[in-house]
Amino acid sequence: xxxxxxxxxxxxxxxxxxxxxxxxxxxxxxxxGLSAPSPELEGWRYSxxxxxxxxxxxxxxxxxxxxVPVAVSRYLNELGELAGHVICVDGQVVEISLGDEVPDGVxxxxxxxxxxxxxxxxxxxxxxxxxxxxxxxxxxxxSVPRGAEIPAPIAVFNHVTQTEAAVFPRLMVTSGENSSAAxxxxxxxxxxxSLVVPVTGFAAARASRINHxxxxxxxxxxxxxxxxxxxxxxxxTWRSAIAALGGDYVRQRLDVRLVGRGSTGTVAAxxxxxxxxxxxxxxxxEHLAEDTTSELFFKGALAHRSNSVYTGMARIHSNAxxxxxxxxNRVIKLSExxxxxxxxxxxxxxxxxxxxxxxxxxxxxxDQRFYLESRGxxxxxxxxxxxxGFFDDALSHFPVAEAVALVSGRIDxxxxxxxxxxxxxx
Amino acid sequence: xSELVIEGLHARVEEREILRGLSLTVRSGEVHALMGPNGxxxxxxSHVLMGKPGYEVTGGTVTLDGVDLLExxxxxxxxxxxxxxxQYPTEVPGVVVAEVMEEAxxxxxxxxxxxxxxxxxxxxxxxxxPSLIERSLNVDLSGGEKKRSDxxxxxxxxxxxxxxxxxxxxxxxxxxxxVSRRVELATSEGFAGSEPLGVLAxxxxxxxxxxxxxxxxxxxVDGRIVESGGPELADRLEAHGYAAWIN
Ligand SMILES: Nc1ncnc2c1ncn2[C@@H]1O[C@H](COP(=O)(O)OP(=O)(O)OP(=O)(O)O)[C@@H](O)[C@H]1O
Ligand SMILES: [Mg+2]
Numbered sequence: 001x002x003x004x005x006x007x008x009x010x011x012x013x014x015x016x017x018x019x020x021x022x023x024x025x026x027x028x029x030x031x032x033g034l035s036a037p038s039p040e041l042e043g044w045r046y047s048x049x050x051x052x053x054x055x056x057x058x059x060x061x062x063x064x065x066x067x068v069p070v071a072v073s074r075y076l077n078e079l080g081e082l083a084g085h086v087i088c089v090d091g092q093v094v095e096i097s098l099g100d101e102v103p104d105g106v107x108x109x110x111x112x113x114x115x116x117x118x119x120x121x122x123x124x125x126x127x128x129x130x131x132x133x134x135x136x137x138x139x140x141x142x143s144v145p146r147g148a149e150i151p152a153p154i155a156v157f158n159h160v161t162q163t164e165a166a167v168f169p170r171l172m173v174t175s176g177e178n179s180s181a182a183x184x185x186x187x188x189x190x191x192x193x194s195l196v197v198p199v200t201g202f203a204a205a206r207a208s209r210i211n212h213x214x215x216x217x218x219x220x221x222x223x224x225x226x227x228x229x230x231x232x233x234x235x236x237t238w239r240s241a242i243a244a245l246g247g248d249y250v251r252q253r254l255d256v257r258l259v260g261r262g263s264t265g266t267v268a269a270x271x272x273x274x275x276x277x278x279x280x281x282x283x284x285x286e287h288l289a290e291d292t293t294s295e296l297f298f299k300g301a302l303a304h305r306s307n308s309v310y311t312g313m314a315r316i317h318s319n320a321x322x323x324x325x326x327x328x329n330r331v332i333k334l335s336e337x338x339x340x341x342x343x344x345x346x347x348x349x350x351x352x353x354x355x356x357x358x359x360x361x362x363x364x365x366x367d368q369r370f371y372l373e374s375r376g377x378x379x380x381x382x383x384x385x386x387x388x389g390f391f392d393d394a395l396s397h398f399p400v401a402e403a404v405a406l407v408s409g410r411i412d413x414x415x416x417x418x419x420x421x422x423x424x425x426x
Numbered sequence: 427x428s429e430l431v432i433e434g435l436h437a438r439v440e441e442r443e444i445l446r447g448l449s450l451t452v453r454s455g456e457v458h459a460l461m462g463p464n465g466x467x468x469x470x471x472s473h474v475l476m477g478k479p480g481y482e483v484t485g486g487t488v489t490l491d492g493v494d495l496l497e498x499x500x501x502x503x504x505x506x507x508x509x510x511x512x513q514y515p516t517e518v519p520g521v522v523v524a525e526v527m528e529e530a531x532x533x534x535x536x537x538x539x540x541x542x543x544x545x546x547x548x549x550x551x552x553x554x555x556p557s558l559i560e561r562s563l564n565v566d567l568s569g570g571e572k573k574r575s576d577x578x579x580x581x582x583x584x585x586x587x588x589x590x591x592x593x594x595x596x597x598x599x600x601x602x603x604x605v606s607r608r609v610e611l612a613t614s615e616g617f618a619g620s621e622p623l624g625v626l627a628x629x630x631x632x633x634x635x636x637x638x639x640x641x642x643x644x645x646x647v648d649g650r651i652v653e654s655g656g657p658e659l660a661d662r663l664e665a666h667g668y669a670a671w672i673n
Contacts (some may be wrong), residue, residue: 366518377529381533385526389518389519392519396520
């Protein structure tokens with residue numbers, strides 16, 4: 001078994017300190033040995049991964065320019081108060097800024113050791129994520145020491161400007177005991193046709209609290225294969241959310257491993273497809289200790305010929321007595337040509353647990369529309385209210401409040417563009 | 427003066443005829459109570475009048491002030507002055523009452539800027555917690571709260587004719603009284619100077635009738651009205667049940 005998604009040379013050509021070169025070299029060997037993903041494989045079923053022509057994409061490192069892209073400045077304006085930010089363009093850091101209010105001992109910067117590159121036991125096993133370790137040009141680390149509380153989010157921007165480029169953002173976040181932090185990741189691009197392969201890892205120590213939100217706002221031709229994983233310790237809480245707005249084929253895998261007793265992991269998503277876009281979401285909720293809680297709350301709307309895949313697994317191991325797992329994925333089809341797969345799964349190895357899952361795919365709910373129409377709201381406006389409300393409901397589960405206005409504004413813009421389409425469909 | 431005129435109405439659901447020749451006229455200021463056994467077709471009537479999808483009208487006519495209602499879409503019927511408080515109000519996650527009322531105002535050329543104040547004022551009159559109007563429509567509302575919320579919407583929208591399908595179900599004694607008072611006030615004075623409201627109230631209980639003081643009571647069996655009279659009809663029903671009307 002092996003794959004030629006990328007080459008060993010591409011990895012060895014990259015610059016960096018010796019420890020990083022050595023790390024990449026062994027990561028590249030490991031990555032090359034993994035089988036290439038294909039829709040025949042569980043976990044990639046229904047995906048469009050075979051359209052990802054990785055060989056056409058050149059791993060890049062920076063643009064040679066150092067300015068902050070206009071698009072990123074705009075996000076910074078919209079986001080309001082941040083405790084700090086990192087801006088990467090085409091896989092190279094162009095700016096790191098940390099406010100005075102950030103407690104001592106918090107570090108935000110490039111990884112400085114092989115150990116700091118590790119994502120923890122939530123280590124990804126698929127080939128793309130493995131190649132990330134071999135090809136990441138600017139691996140970042142955010143570490144929050146024991147007891148530190150960061151008052152506002154730290155945002156990490158990854159912006160792509162070159163075409164036919166492959167970019168491998170990597171971010172490792174660790175939170176010490178009783179600390180708290182909010183991390184916001186924004187992925188954006190110019191209107192280019194490139195590939196982004198992000199890996200984000202979290203390790204939340206006892207009683208720490210991490211809030212995390214991803215805003216995926218890539219250009220319409222972009223492809224993305226992303227992995228995010230968290231390992232949550234005793235009484236710790238990790239809350240994550242994804243807004244999947246842009247791109248052509250965009251995949252996000254999310255793994256949460258509840259390893260400490262009484263730990264909590266929640267994931268929310270709001271996704272909006274248009275044109276012939278595919279949004280591909282895979283989740284794992286692993287309960288590995290007693291009294292753990294996981295919750296998944298996803299909502300998507302699909303216009304035109306777009307489609308979405310959601311497959312999720314909540315697995316409660318035999319030692320996870322008293323745990324509870326929730327999964328809900330709901331999709332509104334705004335067009336008859338859109339389609340969605342939605343497959344929640346439960347695997348339970350302990351009887352003393354509480355599990356629930358819900359899955360629904362369909363057009364705008366007829367009863368909801370009738371209810372609003374019976375108040376005198378015209379059909380088109382009623383559908384718009386329902387879809388807006390549907391997303392507001394999802395956004396109320398987003399843990400980084402500062403990102404919500406940005407996301408809801410972007411959803412509004414997209415929906416305004418879809419209005420003409422909504423009108424022709426009921 | 428408004429007038430909802432239903433003549434010889436027949437309608438089907440899923441190939442089954444539910445309404446079988448129903449005739450009824452409701453005028454401004456009148457309160458009609460419609461009482462009938464479970465499954466006799468009362469809610470079906472209210473849905474057909476409001477234009478809910480899935481119902482096929484196979485005969486008869488319905489006009490509101492001379493306008494053929496059956497030719498209108500649901501929002502057009504509402505704009506023409508018809509309101510329906512549903513037996514089971516639908517949950518609409520993420521949508522709050524103010525935005526719905528505002529859209530409805532805009533659609534009928536009314537100024538939506540007064541909606542928030544109007545909501546607060548009417549909510550107060552109905553004894554509705556201010557926090558309730560900030561919540562998603564009907565989501566996780568108790569049975570009685572849903573009914574109050576629908577009454578609130580009626581009061582804000584100021585219709586000419588209101589169809590109230592079991593508005594009393596789930597209401598506690600105090601809520602039943604405040605809802606009834608609000609409806610009664612509208613039937614005597616109208617909404618903010620408009621003509622008095624005409625009401626068709628579907629109910630199972632004489633309790634509502636004691637509060638609402640209907641002018642007419644209709645016994646509805648098997649898709650049509652089998653007897654009409656005054657409040658004394660409800661007393662007969664209360665004492666003896668529907669046996670006398672069911673063959
Ligand atoms: N969508 C539908 N599909 C099939 N049957 C239906 C549908 N809607 C209503 N019915 C049937 O039509 C009949 C009348 O129902 P309706 O809800 O109008 O009764 P109702 O008089 O309002 O009863 P209740 O007093 O219990 O509210 C019932 O037998 C019901 O099962
Ligand atoms: Mg009924």
